[in-house]
Amino acid sequence: MRTCLLGLLMLFSGLSFAAIKTQEIPYESADGTKLIGYFAYDDAIEGPRPGVMVVHEWWGLNDYAKRRARDLAGLGYAALAIDMYGGGKNTEHPKDALAFMQAATADAAASKARFLAGLDLIKAQPQTDAKQIAAIGYCFGGKVVLDMARQSVPLLGVVSFHGALVPAVPATKGSIKARILVEHGEADSMVTPEQVAAFKEEMDNADADYDFVSLPGAKHGFTNPDADRLSHGEHGGPDIGYQKEADENSWADMKSFLKGVFD
Structure with missing residues (x-):
């Protein structure tokens, strides 16, 4: 038994294990405006890799937004x-x-300035390939990343x-340079069918490269496991x-979208 344990220790001592670093x-x-960014990366990956910005829901920079940054770091970004x-x-x-x-x-100008400050920050990190940046956003953050694409912010893609x-x-026409992916809940009561139609018309008129995915039965906030609790919170909820x-x-x-954007 002791020989087996020593052998295992020797085997694993020569391996390096990935760890998600955050700061x-x-x-x-x-x-x-004083801001705070939450940066995450896999320290087992050597050299710069594509960067992805995460824009929070209307709740603000909470644990959910930070978790998504860690999830993306786990994908190698x-x-x-x-x-x-x-x-x-x-x-x-x-x-x-x-x-x-x-x-x-x-x-709108101040909102764009805050986003651009974040863009500058992620580009400045040594782990980031400054020429390959995309952005994803949830709820309020989804609107932010779409607005940044509309305003020709230099991103390869937004989700x-x-x-x-x-x-x-x-x-x-021609203002949108980034590829766009919209993941929309069909049962989202906060976005009307008229707004969906107007968005698609806007994208078509702008000659945007976009995909619009409607998810059956999904409400607003469908990605956040805390959404059910927050919808019935002590303060009332949306x-x-x-x-x-x-x-x-x-x-x-x-994941498929980002792979296509960065390849």
């Missing part, structure tokens, strides 16, 4: 969950979340999960709900 990084937008509210603040109170979101979107579709600044199948299928779509 919080303070940064600042052009308007002076350099991932940065950015802060669109300032100070890394987050909440579980719908009224606070609404107020945070409205403040962040009141000025919106249960994001709002109404633009801050509508796309114009019409959101988790759906495991939609979550897994949309993540699989994203």
Whole structure:
């Protein structure tokens, strides 16, 4: 037995094991807003690799957004969950979340500046290939990444999960350079059929390279396992709900999309 254990120790001592490293990084937008980024990467990968930005839901930079950054790091990307509210603040109170979101979107230029500050931050990390950057977003964050694509921010691709579709600044013909993937819940009561139709028309008129996936029976927030709890929270909640199948299928779509974007 002792010989077997010694042999195993010798075998494993020569192996290196992947570990997801994370760190919080303070940064600042052009308007002076103090922000906090959550950076994740696999330290078993040598050299720069494609980077993916994560934009949080209207709840703010919470554990869910950070978990998605770690998930992306596990896929081999350099991932940065950015802060669109300032100070890394987050909440579980719908009224606070609404107020945070409205403040962040009141000025389209300021919102863009905060995103660009995050873009500069992920590009500056030694683990990131600055020429290969994409962005994903959830709920409020889905709208943010779509708006950045509309405004010609230099991204290779963006993915919106249960994001709002109404633009801050509508796309114009040729303005969208990034490839777009929208993962939308068919039972999302926060996005009307008219908004879906208007989005598709906007993308077609802009000659955008986009895919729009409708997920049967999925509500707003379908990717977040906390959605059911938050929809029935002590403060009352929005019409959101988790759906495991939609979550897994949309993540699989994203993986294929990112692979195509970065290849």
